[in-house]
Amino acid sequence: xxxxxxxxxxxxxxxxxxxxxxxxxxxxxxxxxxxxxxxxxxxxxxxxxxxxxxxxxxxxxxxxxxxxxxxxxxxxxxxxxxxxxxxxxxxxxxxxxxxxxxxxxxxxxxxxxxxxxxxxxxxxxxxxxxxxxxxxxxxxxxxxxxxxxxxxxxxxxxxxxxxxxxxxxxxxxxxxxxxxxxxxxxxxxxxxxxxxxxxxxxxxxxxxxxxxxxxxxxxxxxxxxxxxxxxxxxxxxxxxxxxxxxxxxxxxxxxxxxxxxxxxxxxxxxxx
Amino acid sequence: xxxxxxxxxxxxxxxxxxxxxxxxxxxxxxxxxxxxxxxxxxxxxxxxxxxxxxxxxxxxxxxxxxxxxxxxxxxxxxxxxxxxxxxxxxxxxxxxxxxxxxxxxxxxxxxxxxxxxxxxxxxxxxxxxxxxxxxxxxxxxxxxxxxxxxxxxxxxxxxxxxxxxxxxxxxxxxxxxxxxxxxxxxxxxxxxxxxxxxxxxxxxxxxxxxxxxxxxxxxxxxxxxxxxxxxxxxxxxxxxxxxxxxxxxxxxxxxxxxxxxxxxxxxxxxxx
Numbered sequence: 001x002x003x004x005x006x007x008x009x010x011x012x013x014x015x016x017x018x019x020x021x022x023x024x025x026x027x028x029x030x031x032x033x034x035x036x037x038x039x040x041x042x043x044x045x046x047x048x049x050x051x052x053x054x055x056x057x058x059x060x061x062x063x064x065x066x067x068x069x070x071x072x073x074x075x076x077x078x079x080x081x082x083x084x085x086x087x088x089x090x091x092x093x094x095x096x097x098x099x100x101x102x103x104x105x106x107x108x109x110x111x112x113x114x115x116x117x118x119x120x121x122x123x124x125x126x127x128x129x130x131x132x133x134x135x136x137x138x139x140x141x142x143x144x145x146x147x148x149x150x151x152x153x154x155x156x157x158x159x160x161x162x163x164x165x166x167x168x169x170x171x172x173x174x175x176x177x178x179x180x181x182x183x184x185x186x187x188x189x190x191x192x193x194x195x196x197x198x199x200x201x202x203x204x205x206x207x208x209x210x211x212x213x214x215x216x217x218x219x220x221x222x223x224x225x226x227x228x229x230x231x232x233x234x235x236x237x238x239x240x241x242x243x244x245x246x247x248x249x250x251x252x253x254x255x256x257x258x259x260x261x262x263x264x265x266x267x268x269x270x271x272x
Numbered sequence: 273x274x275x276x277x278x279x280x281x282x283x284x285x286x287x288x289x290x291x292x293x294x295x296x297x298x299x300x301x302x303x304x305x306x307x308x309x310x311x312x313x314x315x316x317x318x319x320x321x322x323x324x325x326x327x328x329x330x331x332x333x334x335x336x337x338x339x340x341x342x343x344x345x346x347x348x349x350x351x352x353x354x355x356x357x358x359x360x361x362x363x364x365x366x367x368x369x370x371x372x373x374x375x376x377x378x379x380x381x382x383x384x385x386x387x388x389x390x391x392x393x394x395x396x397x398x399x400x401x402x403x404x405x406x407x408x409x410x411x412x413x414x415x416x417x418x419x420x421x422x423x424x425x426x427x428x429x430x431x432x433x434x435x436x437x438x439x440x441x442x443x444x445x446x447x448x449x450x451x452x453x454x455x456x457x458x459x460x461x462x463x464x465x466x467x468x469x470x471x472x473x474x475x476x477x478x479x480x481x482x483x484x485x486x487x488x489x490x491x492x493x494x495x496x497x498x499x500x501x502x503x504x505x506x507x508x509x510x511x512x513x514x515x516x517x518x519x520x521x522x523x524x525x526x527x528x529x530x531x532x533x534x535x536x537x538x539x540x541x542x543x544x
Contacts, residue, residue: 030307031406038302097408099415105423105533112528134303134408134416136369143371144406151377152436153444155427155453163537164424168452172425175451179444181427256384261377265435 017128019084020091021107023098023135024052027222031141036133043091047080052093077107081114084128097137101158101186104132139184142217142245145227147259149215149247154182159189159196166196173200177207182253182262185246197246201235204248208232213249215260216240229255289400291356292363293379295370295407296324299494303413308405315363319352324365349379353386356400369409373430373458376404411456414489414517417499419531421487421519426454431461431468438468445472449479454525454534457518469518473507476520480504485521487532488512501527 020039025032040046040056045064053060053067068076080092094102108130115127143150155176161169176183183204188197204212210233218226218241230238232248240246253262292311297304312318312328317336325332325339340348352364366374380402387399415422427448433441448455455476460469476484482505490498490513502510504520512518525534 025305026406028307030310031305033297033303033408034306035300035302097412097415099412099420100422101536102420102423104416105420105536108420108531108533109528109535112531112533115529132416132420134298134412136305136406136408137412140369140371140406140409140412143369144376144404148371148374148377148380148404150372150428151374153427153429153441155425155448156422157425165538168538169425172451172453175447175453176427179447180440181444181447256381257387259380259384261380261384263381264373264377266437266440 015087016126017084017087018089019080019107019111019128019130020133021080021098021102021104021131022091022093022133023096023100023102023137024055024093025136026096026138026141026220027055031136031221033133033135036135039131039133040091040093042089044089045083046091046093047076047083048093049076052095055095056093073103073106074110077103077110080107081111084130085114087126087128090128094135096141097135099132099134100137100139100156108132138186138217138220138245139247141220142184142215142247145217145220145225146215146229146247147261149182149213149249149253149260149262150184151262151264152182152250152252154184156184156186157200158186159200160187160193161196162193166199169196170199170203173203174206177204180208180250182250183248185248187242188240188244188246190242197240198236201232205232208248208251212251213253213255213260215247215249216244217247218244220245229258229260287359288398289356289359290361291352291379291383291400291402292405293352293370293374293376293403294363294365294405295368295372295374295409296327296365297408298368298410298413298492299327303408303493305405305407308407311403311405312363312365314361316361317355318363318365319348319355320365321348324367327367328365345375345378346382349375349382352379353383356402357386359398359400362400366407368413369407371404371406372409372411372428380404410458410489410492410517411519413492414456414487414519417489417492417497418487418501418519419533421454421485421521421525421532421534422456423534423536424454424522424524426456428456428458429472430458431472432459432465433468438471441468442471442475445475446478449476452480452522454522455520457520459514460512460516460518462514469512470508473504477504480520480523484523485525485527485532487519487521488516489519490516492517501530501532
């Protein structure tokens, strides 16, 4: 890929920056894409939340590293865009897939705002190359540990109402419950959000039986991994936290030999 | 992991079989999990659809290989279960993530039926160890190439009505359209199914504007990769086939600098 030149008065070609937005996968190194490892190794500057950088500390010995805390996403994304625009090779890391509830959107949004501003003035600028490296998200990881719950149509819903009104989230829960989707809940609970999971369960139960299979995966492919099977009825009796992914089966999902399996299809009421 | 012994009259411990159900990712080797490569390398028998096995032919030189055609899923899954139950190290491969519309469900279903039958008779049997290795699915891959369309709640829907009545699929499309999910369409069209994508578009347009952003990714991270941006209004003017993943934005998804970006949240109508 080649950086796109803006403006016409360039005399000397400066170094074209590069920005990789990388998902580290669930945590276990052998589930991280080799392409993700490569772009980290080739970066001069690696930016991320402290916990994720600890996960790849062996790859960072010769690099500039910018560590920040959980809520500083805008700061991290802005630094990544500015550094790449100044010609550096930069990598910003997320857990899971940076493209699923990850950092990719914020970084690309800040980048495009900056590009649009730059396009409005006369100074020549080389835009950095940008690459989003896909990864194994919590839904891929949790599903593989539970068995095969995502063999049919599914929806991913975050229960975090920090940036989304609860009415929108509630409407989504009801919609997918009524249309018999398998449902993957991200951010089911946090230190400051306690009631949303119970409310989600209540909305799901308006359309789905209490016996519906539910899989709980905490710390998938990390230290302290815990995989549990329960039902909608008993969901709230389990310890669920911000490191847990909750997978709620559709009306045909069954537990067989300790594994959660959703059939591939329906035929006149019969499972396939 | 250790195989679970069934029955009490075992005199000599036979070899415990092993069965890995593996997603190869989108195609490019550096997006395939190292764990997937390892279990293929350690297998005696590798089973898969011809096209997927060609993709990993360099890993298969010293192995028994069972190649079959696209529709023979039950045959492949049964062979995998029987061979592992006979004590062999077996790997069955899917593209993308074996756990998302992949082979994992069918294999685990056949395995559990066999286990339940065996549990009913007296002969001693060692169950094979089973591992589902997660991978990068079409939704992860397409999303990374489009920008960041999956930053907020989304639904995956297959338009194949071979195993699912169209009425169920139509109900799901309407449900997620009305609740403003980003929508990822798997199997939008095949040689024998032509009208479903048009009908899906019609149902989506009942709840969403014609200007809604749509991303089309054909052969993600493979030869012939094609990434296109359009709108719901113009969707049917594009060449879409069984190798295409269709990503339909929510009401806030925008195209900026050629990338599809869904904001992280809503706040009083304002995008975040």
